[in-house]
Amino acid sequence: MLIGVCELLVYIPDCHSLKDKRSIISNIKLHLRKKYNISISEINHKNLWKKTTLAICCISDNRQIIDRTIDSLIKEIDNNPKIELINYQISTI
Numbered sequence: 001m002l003i004g005v006c007e008l009l010v011y012i013p014d015c016h017s018l019k020d021k022r023s024i025i026s027n028i029k030l031h032l033r034k035k036y037n038i039s040i041s042e043i044n045h046k047n048l049w050k051k052t053t054l055a056i057c058c059i060s061d062n063r064q065i066i067d068r069t070i071d072s073l074i075k076e077i078d079n080n081p082k083i084e085l086i087n088y089q090i091s092t093i
Contacts, residue, residue: 003093004066006056007043008077011084015049024082025052032056032076036069051086066092 015021029040036058044053058069070090078085 001059001061002063002066004058004070005093006070006073006088006090008054008088009086010052010054011086012050012082013084014082018049021049021052028080032073036073063092
């Protein structure tokens with residue numbers, strides 16, 4: 001069994017309050033959970049309006065599936081007009 005973990009630092013340019021941020025992030029998390037069957041959580045910068053860190057985790061016995069899933073997630077987040085991907089880090093355990 002392999003575990004793929006990706007930490008994403010994202011910027012939310014059109015966010016004007018924590019309520020806006022939580023709404024945007026909640027919608028993104030819900031969409032990604034449904035589409036990719038992954039675990040996702042906000043792990044850092046919870047009290048900042050325009051920035052957050054998301055952690056994504058997926059489990060498989062095939063590394064190619066993990067790599068494809070994480071690559072697809074990163075592309076989808078990068079193409080989302082509501083947020084800007086600043087940096088990401090991928091690890092497989």
